Amino acid sequence: MDKVNLIVEENNIRIDTYISSKLENLSRSAIQKLINEENITVNSKAVNKNYKVKINDEIIINIxxxxxxxxxxxxxxxxxxxxDNDVAVINKPQGMVVHPAVGHYSGTLVNALMSKVDELSSINGVIRPGIVHRLDKNTSGLLIIAKNDYSHIYLSDCLKEHSINRIYHALVEGVVKNDKGVIDAPLGRSEKDRKKRCVTKKNSKEAITNYEVIKRYKKYTLIKLKLETGRTHQIRVHMKYIGHPIVGDDVYGKVDKKFGLNGQLLHSKSIGFVHPKTKEYLEFESELPIYFKRVLEKLDKSER
Known part of the structure; x- marks a missing residue:
């Protein structure tokens, strides 16, 4: 059983809301279940889900x-x-969920890995073996898999230190004016929809995205993005924040009708990291998916 301690820094917020803002991997419904089972205490006492936290409350969460x-x-x-014996780099297709979860118990990257890769790290348990970082279901491209626990810990530390180079390509709505830019805007859960993230100063974490224009079209812009941090939905939320949501993003943008897409045009184009064992720097690049190329070809033709 995992144990998490939190010292409250705010007043008058429902305990389930407060905890969900601090622990992104726990939904409010999961937190409420833990409260009902008395796996969450405040100052060593059980509370109900309506309890409102106070500054310096000590919350202990037994997971x-x-x-x-x-x-x-x-x-x-x-x-x-x-x-190799320590890591694998996978080019994930759009539409594939990374690991099993409610509603997705088969057809995931993990299901496929268990068939194709001989060994996977165990740190994230049976549900997420080998998974060091994730891509959204409808984001395609490269991600690293750990094949043993040493590699998993090493790569997780690299992610925390921001030493893994992750470059994405995206097609966004509108014409981006500046050739380059940095989006430094903290991200947290949306209070209107807890499944979404938003730019907010409340219960948020630092999030930094660098972007560079590759090509401008009449109504769209192809951009390159480099992550300094890796928050949930970071690129998608940051692009919406500056007024240029990713084409095809039906959560943070608008439902695509023009190009017949099944998700956002966001691709993890390249990834570079120092190998856990050899300490050699490795970098890999992948081509844009066919559906992404077809949209760009259509835009090129329309502007001739």
Whole structure:
């Protein structure tokens, strides 16, 4: 059982709301379940979900071990860009969920990895073996897989230190004026929709995205993005924040009708990192998906 201690820094916020703002991996419904089971205490006493926290309250959260799910290896094609005894680099297709979760117990990257990769790290448990970082379901491109626990810890530390180079390409709505820019805007959960993230100073974390224009079209811009931090939905929220949501993003932008897309045009184009064992710097690049190229070709033709 994992144990998390929090010292409250704010007043008069419902405990489930406060905890969900601090622990992104726990939903409010999961927190309420923990409260009901008395796995969450405040100043060593059980509370109900309506309790409003006070400054200097000590919250102790006991998170039971996840129930072992029967995560089945599935013979799903994987684009394995690189693999050795310690790491693998996968080119994830759009539409594939990274690991099993409610509503997605099969067809995930993890199901495929269990069939194609001989060994995976165990640090994230049976549900997320080998998963060091994630891409959204409808974001395509490169991500690193850890094949043992040493590599997992090493790569997780690299992520925290921002030493993994992650470059994305995206097509965004509108014409971006500046050739280059930095979006330094903290991200937290949206109070209107807890499944979404937004730019906010309240219960937020630092988030920094660098962007550079690759090509401008009449109504769109192709851009390159480099992450300094890796918050949930960071690029998608930051681009919306500056008025240029990603084309096809039906959560932070608008439903695509013009190009017939199934998700946002956001691709993890390249990834570079120092190898956990050899300490050699490795960098990998992937091509844009066919559907992404077709949209760019259509835009090129329309502007001739």
């Amino acid at each position: 039971p071990e996840p129930k072992v799910l029967d995560v089945v290896a599935e013979d799903i094609d994987l684009d394995i860009v690189y693999e």
